Amino acid sequence: MEIKFENIVKNYGKFRALGPLNLTISQNGIITILGPNGAGKTTLLKVLVGLAKPSEGKIYVNGKDFQNSRKEILQKMGILVEQPEFYPYLTGREILEFTGKLKGLWGEDLKKEIQRVSEITGSVDFLDKKVGKYSRGMKQRLGISVALVNDPPIMILDEPTFGIDPLGSLEIREVLKNLNKNKEKIILFTTHIIEEASYLSDRIIILESGLIRSDTLNDSDYVLIKVTGNLTNLENYRGITFKKLSEDQALIRIKRNDLPHFNREITHNNEIMFIERSSQVEEAIRELSNH
Amino acid sequence: MQTNFFNIYLHYFKNYYRSKSFYLILIIVALASFLMSYLTFKYSNRVSEMLPSRLISLSRVNSELLMMYLWAYIMSGLPVFASVFFSSPAISSEIEMRTGYFIFSQPVDRTVLVLAKYFAAVTVTIISLLVYLFSEVFSIIFVYGFIESDQLFWSTAMLILFILALTAFTFLLSSIFNKNLYAYITSFVVYFVIFYAVNLILYLLYDYNAFFLLNNAATIIERVYININPTIFTNNFSLNPAGLNDIVLSSVVFIIYTIVCLVGAIVIVENKEVQ
Numbered sequence: 001m002e003i004k005f006e007n008i009v010k011n012y013g014k015f016r017a018l019g020p021l022n023l024t025i026s027q028n029g030i031i032t033i034l035g036p037n038g039a040g041k042t043t044l045l046k047v048l049v050g051l052a053k054p055s056e057g058k059i060y061v062n063g064k065d066f067q068n069s070r071k072e073i074l075q076k077m078g079i080l081v082e083q084p085e086f087y088p089y090l091t092g093r094e095i096l097e098f099t100g101k102l103k104g105l106w107g108e109d110l111k112k113e114i115q116r117v118s119e120i121t122g123s124v125d126f127l128d129k130k131v132g133k134y135s136r137g138m139k140q141r142l143g144i145s146v147a148l149v150n151d152p153p154i155m156i157l158d159e160p161t162f163g164i165d166p167l168g169s170l171e172i173r174e175v176l177k178n179l180n181k182n183k184e185k186i187i188l189f190t191t192h193i194i195e196e197a198s199y200l201s202d203r204i205i206i207l208e209s210g211l212i213r214s215d216t217l218n219d220s221d222y223v224l225i226k227v228t229g230n231l232t233n234l235e236n237y238r239g240i241t242f243k244k245l246s247e248d249q250a251l252i253r254i255k256r257n258d259l260p261h262f263n264r265e266i267t268h269n270n271e272i273m274f275i276e277r278s279s280q281v282e283e284a285i286r287e288l289s290n291h
Numbered sequence: 292m293q294t295n296f297f298n299i300y301l302h303y304f305k306n307y308y309r310s311k312s313f314y315l316i317l318i319i320v321a322l323a324s325f326l327m328s329y330l331t332f333k334y335s336n337r338v339s340e341m342l343p344s345r346l347i348s349l350s351r352v353n354s355e356l357l358m359m360y361l362w363a364y365i366m367s368g369l370p371v372f373a374s375v376f377f378s379s380p381a382i383s384s385e386i387e388m389r390t391g392y393f394i395f396s397q398p399v400d401r402t403v404l405v406l407a408k409y410f411a412a413v414t415v416t417i418i419s420l421l422v423y424l425f426s427e428v429f430s431i432i433f434v435y436g437f438i439e440s441d442q443l444f445w446s447t448a449m450l451i452l453f454i455l456a457l458t459a460f461t462f463l464l465s466s467i468f469n470k471n472l473y474a475y476i477t478s479f480v481v482y483f484v485i486f487y488a489v490n491l492i493l494y495l496l497y498d499y500n501a502f503f504l505l506n507n508a509a510t511i512i513e514r515v516y517i518n519i520n521p522t523i524f525t526n527n528f529s530l531n532p533a534g535l536n537d538i539v540l541s542s543v544v545f546i547i548y549t550i551v552c553l554v555g556a557i558v559i560v561e562n563k564e565v566q
Binding site for chain 1: 302309310388396398562
């Protein structure tokens with residue numbers, strides 16, 4: 001499978017929410033779109049699944065233009081965009097039956113598939129309750145179940161752990177990790193949680209103000225380091241590129257060759273480096289730049 | 292496509308008939324049925340005497356036909372409430388309640404989605420009005436011993452066409468808005484204020500009967516019993532049932548509304564973004 005964004009631009013009135021953006025995703029695995037709120041992550045996914053129309057550019061999935069082959073492409077996708085809402089007077093099972101039938105599943109196959117996806121997401125217990133009585137976390141689990149129906153080769157997940165309690169978030173991360181075990185799917189997901197991105201991702205794309213700022217596929221000479229602490233007065237420290245995600249979180253892009261020199265506090269995981277619980281970011285950066 | 296259509300139709304139908312709106316409409320319809328049944332049982336022989344002097348000539352009509360006219364007069368107003376409750380939020384709620392993120396990213400044409408939801412809304416509207424229709428038939432047969440079945444058939448047929456047109460009209464309004472409240476208010480204002488005002492102005496200023504307005508066409512539901520149009524001020528009316536020409540004219544108006552409004556709603560929904 002291949003997803004290709006070609007010169008995609010999305011404007012809302014005069015405001016440019018996205019682009020111009022060129023991106024090709026051709027390798028299976030978990031590809032994370034990471035960025036602060038308002039970076040354009042959700043807009044990118046909405047454009048990809050047809051919930052918003054690009055102002056310019058085209059999207060191709062397996063070489064097919066999305067605009068011309070929308071239905072066929074959506075058959076291959078499992079989608080969870082934004083925090084989903086479902087019809088309040090229907091049960092979770094009815095929602096899954098509905099989705100399954102639209103994807104061509106009927107009878108026993110459909111029943112088995114509903115059982116499979118609800119076991120994966122831990123939603124078996126509340127599947128026969130009406131959705132109107134669901135908590136935010138239950139809806140989120142149902143949303144992931146919907147995306148999993150019929151085991152699609154492409155999964156589009158927008159902040160899948162949003163609204164789920166910490167333990168539930170860990171479970172969902174494990175679900176995604178397991179789905180990616182054999183690298184049989186493209187799982188494109190967005191998050192603003194760096195730990196989540198680093199734990200799950202095969203590739204991280206950082207989006208800021210609607211533009212790609214960094215892509216681990218293209219930046220193989222560099223790695224990203226997360227720093228936390230008081231960053232108010234830090235914009236550019238000793239020439240190190242500094243991407244602020246919030247007032248107390250930032251990403252630093254450093255040369256991969258420099259990695260062995262770094263302090264033991266830094267943990268290594270999937271090419272992403274972390275300085276966890278560092279309250280003194282200046283010290284951390286000093287450490288980095290001293291080596 | 293047929294399978295998807297039926298699947299989506301059932302999906303929305305279930306969500307409609309389990310909703311609070313459905314039970315609220317049922318209560319309103321049951322209340323109207325009770326009041327009309329009371330009138331029929333209590334005043335069946337004296338209904339002509341209760342008419343205002345302006346309509347005294349109506350006393351020449353047999354009281355059964357007059358009573359059925361009154362039942363139909365009330366009946367023609369009920370679909371407005373039912374359709375507005377079920378259809379006004381049909382599209383706008385997908386955006387406001389955020390269910391659009393789910394439904395519009397499913398592998399199905401939006402045209403099929405709109406049509407399936409439209410027929411689901413039409414079905415629940417008709418079901419909710421069946422209570423009234425059964426009450427009418429029961430009351431009339433019980434009190435008078437017989438019923439004008441030809442007129443009842445035409446009245447019911449016109450009612451169904453009216454529901455199709457009105458539901459399509461409210462779907463169109465709903466597709467314009469992203470907020471349910473705006474869709475509700477606009478539907479009511481357009482039907483009860485704009486249509487009536489245009490009708491009145493055209494009649495008073497130009498002596499022109501605006502047959503093309505939905506509220507005016509809907510009067511055919513009762514005019515198949517006695518040809519009095521309650522939306523215009525006139526003493527020129529016929530005590531005979533509306534003729535085939537009137538029925539055809541109203542049917543054409545309903546069909547045009549249905550097609551134009553549905554096409555409009557589909558075009559808007561096809562281009563709608565979920566924000």
